[in-house]
Amino acid sequence: MATTSTTGSTLLQPLSNAVQLPIDQVNFVVCQLFALLAAIWFRTYLHSSKTSSFIRHIVATLLGLYLALFCFGWYALHFLVQSGISYCIMIIIGVESMHNPMMIITQKITSLAYEIHDGMFRKDEELTPSQRVLAVRRMPSLLEYVSYNCNFMGILAGPLCSYKDYITFIEGRSYHMTQSGENGKEEVQYERTEPSPNEAVVQKLLVCGLSLLVHLTISNMLPVEYNIDERFQATASWPTKITYLYMSLLAARPKYYFAWTLADAINNAAGFGFRGYDRNGAAHWDLISNLRIQQIEMSTSFKMFLDNWNIQTALWLKRVCYERASISPTIQTFFLSAIWHGVYPGYYLTFLTGVLMTLAARAMRNNFRHYFLKTPQLKLFYDIITWAVTQIAISYTVVPFVLLSIKPSFTFYSSWYYCLHVCSILVLWLLPVKKTQKGKNIHENHQLSQSRKVDERENSLGEDSFPTTNSICNQNQAKASRPPSSRQ
Numbered sequence: 001m002a003t004t005s006t007t008g009s010t011l012l013q014p015l016s017n018a019v020q021l022p023i024d025q026v027n028f029v030v031c032q033l034f035a036l037l038a039a040i041w042f043r044t045y046l047h048s049s050k051t052s053s054f055i056r057h058i059v060a061t062l063l064g065l066y067l068a069l070f071c072f073g074w075y076a077l078h079f080l081v082q083s084g085i086s087y088c089i090m091i092i093i094g095v096e097s098m099h100n101p102m103m104i105i106t107q108k109i110t111s112l113a114y115e116i117h118d119g120m121f122r123k124d125e126e127l128t129p130s131q132r133v134l135a136v137r138r139m140p141s142l143l144e145y146v147s148y149n150c151n152f153m154g155i156l157a158g159p160l161c162s163y164k165d166y167i168t169f170i171e172g173r174s175y176h177m178t179q180s181g182e183n184g185k186e187e188v189q190y191e192r193t194e195p196s197p198n199e200a201v202v203q204k205l206l207v208c209g210l211s212l213l214v215h216l217t218i219s220n221m222l223p224v225e226y227n228i229d230e231r232f233q234a235t236a237s238w239p240t241k242i243t244y245l246y247m248s249l250l251a252a253r254p255k256y257y258f259a260w261t262l263a264d265a266i267n268n269a270a271g272f273g274f275r276g277y278d279r280n281g282a283a284h285w286d287l288i289s290n291l292r293i294q295q296i297e298m299s300t301s302f303k304m305f306l307d308n309w310n311i312q313t314a315l316w317l318k319r320v321c322y323e324r325a326s327i328s329p330t331i332q333t334f335f336l337s338a339i340w341h342g343v344y345p346g347y348y349l350t351f352l353t354g355v356l357m358t359l360a361a362r363a364m365r366n367n368f369r370h371y372f373l374k375t376p377q378l379k380l381f382y383d384i385i386t387w388a389v390t391q392i393a394i395s396y397t398v399v400p401f402v403l404l405s406i407k408p409s410f411t412f413y414s415s416w417y418y419c420l421h422v423c424s425i426l427v428l429w430l431l432p433v434k435k436t437q438k439g440k441n442i443h444e445n446h447q448l449s450q451s452r453k454v455d456e457r458e459n460s461l462g463e464d465s466f467p468t469t470n471s472i473c474n475q476n477q478a479k480a481s482r483p484p485s486s487r488q
Contacts (some may be wrong), residue, residue, distance in 0.1 A: 026233035028156060031067045032262050032388040035152050038063055039270035043197075048172025056170050058144050071156065075242070107160045107316045107340075108149050112136065114320055115163055127321065128277075134162055147288045153270050157263040160312040161272075169272040195277075197268040200285035204265035207293070214251075222251040224402045228411045241416075242392060247385040249395035252402060260310070262288040288312060300386040302361040305394055313337075331355050346400035349409050353397045353421065360424035363392070396420050 042063075046056055077385035118127055119135030127135065140148070140163070148166050226232055227245055236244070267273045268285045275287040292308040299305035308316060317333050325332045338351040372382035396416065413421070 027071045031071055031156055032266065035063075035156070035266045036262070036269055037151055038269075039266050043269065043271040048170070053171045054143070057147040059324070060151035060170070061143070061147045061364070064150040064155040067152055068150070068155055107158075107313065108163075108445045110320050111160065111316055112148065112163045113199060114324075116140075116292040130319070130322070134164060134319070136163055140167075151314040153267045154263065157259050158262055158312065159260065159267075159288045160316055161267075161288045162317070165287065166272070194271075195274065196285035197271060197285055200273075200283075201265050201269045204261050204268065208258050208262045208265065211254040211261065215254040215258060219254070222248045224248045224399060225408070226251055227399060228403070228408050228415065231335055233415045245395045245399075246391055249398060249402075250297075256292065256310075257293060257321070264289050298387065299390050299394075300383050301365060301390055302357050302393060303365075304344060305390060308357075330358060334358075344404040345406035346402070347408050349400035349406070349413075350398055353400075356421060356424040356428075357393050361390075363427055367431050393420060 042056075042059065046059055048056065075262075115134050115136040116139065118131045119137040120139070122135075122140065124132060147170070148163055151166075154161070222244070225246060227241075232244075233241075264273065266284075267288060273285045273286040273287045273289070277283055290311050290313075292311070295308040296305060299308065317337055321336045322329045322333045334351040334355045338348045341347045369382065372378045397420075399412050403409050403412065
């Protein structure tokens with residue numbers, strides 16, 4: 001269960017109660033509300049049609065640095081110096097070593113490093129379709145680089161966006177319909193009317209308000225820590241333990257819904273985040289959205305949950321690690337996610353458990369799902385069972401992420417007799433992945449023929465060849481970048 005940034009992880013610790021809030025969380029909310037007002041002002045008075053890209057870069061950067069100083073004091077300069085050093089290294093060594101773990105400082109720095117590396121130091125035929133779309137063909141200026149990393153819309157809580165999408169927004173090209181030419185460059189075909197983000201912003205602010213209300217009223221009633229209470233463990237029945245585990249982790253999620261949806265609304269209010277129009281002409285403002293709440297709560301597979309939770313971080317992990325790893329990409333990706341989150345042992349326990357759960361869920365899905373697609377009744381039965389199993393498995397997996405320390409985490413797992421760990425290992429032992437290429441292809445084709453339509457309905461984003469790099473990249477990744485075992 002990833003968070004948008006290490007800053008976001010620090011600021012989004014559970015609120016103690018609705019009356020007495022830690023000062024850093026108060027500062028965070030105040031700064032984000034200020035950023036929302038600044039975003040409205042930015043779009044109104046510094047629209048790309050009214051001022052130059054240079055001015056937009058300068059103002060976005062200065063406002064971002066002000067928010068950082070307000071929240072963190074002069075320690076915020078550490079991030080600026082870090083960004084500057086990374087920029088100098090990118091120039092000096094030509095981004096040839098940006099795959100080195102030493103260079104993994106932030107999502108944006110590593111993303112941009114790979115995008116420049118792909119665009120300037122690799123041949124087009126060596127790139128996947130998604131890498132080709134995101135590739136940056138020239139070295140950014142220092143102003144562009146700092147603006148991308150430190151702009152006020154995303155400096156506190158993100159979300160991550162591609163460098164090309166950000167520059168397209170600053171330069172006012174977000175509403176141009178484009179098509180990739182033969183040379184890999186995007187060519188403008190025609191321009192659509194600029195839509196208003198007001199409706200999308202209002203809707204997201206309503207979600208923020210509801211999420212905050214639920215968090216302040218329910219999370220304290222259902223603390224995750226109660227799962228390891230000695231009396232509860234000794235007296236509660238297994239149905240009670242399972243129910244409370246699910247409810248306590250369900251109550252822990254609204255704080256993330258609040259923070260990520262507010263960050264998305266801030267970007268939209270500034271005019272950033274437009275993904276395109278659907279077939280009915282409705283504008284979509286979810287280019288950099290970080291979550292889809294309905295899909296999260298109704299997930300029927302571990303993968304479906306991860307695909308809809310912290311979406312931009314999942315894309316970052318896929319782009320910088322999963323697609324580029326030659327050995328055990330799933331394990332490497334989870335390990336990178338754990339390192340990126342920080343040093344708490346609970347993070348590593350969660351992501352190590354997540355590896356087991358992901359591989360086991362994939363094996364179960366590949367071997368059994370197609371049997372339940374023959375009739376709507378079987379499919380409904382399958383969805384109900386997999387929803388319940390997925391929600392319990394997710395809750396079981398992320399308890400250490402919330403508890404953080406190793407002792408309470410092992411206390412929880414031992415109270416459950418490590419049952420889901422054992423089940424996952426048994427599944428992987430009894431249901432091994434097909435090893436022969438022929439068998440794998442037959443199995444893959446059989447699965448795709450029966451479940452492609454169902455998967456598209458479950459994970460559909462309403463994409464209709466929208467012109468942004470993220471949406472194009474998402475479509476290409478789904479078609480070309482995933483290994484066969486992950487397409488199911």
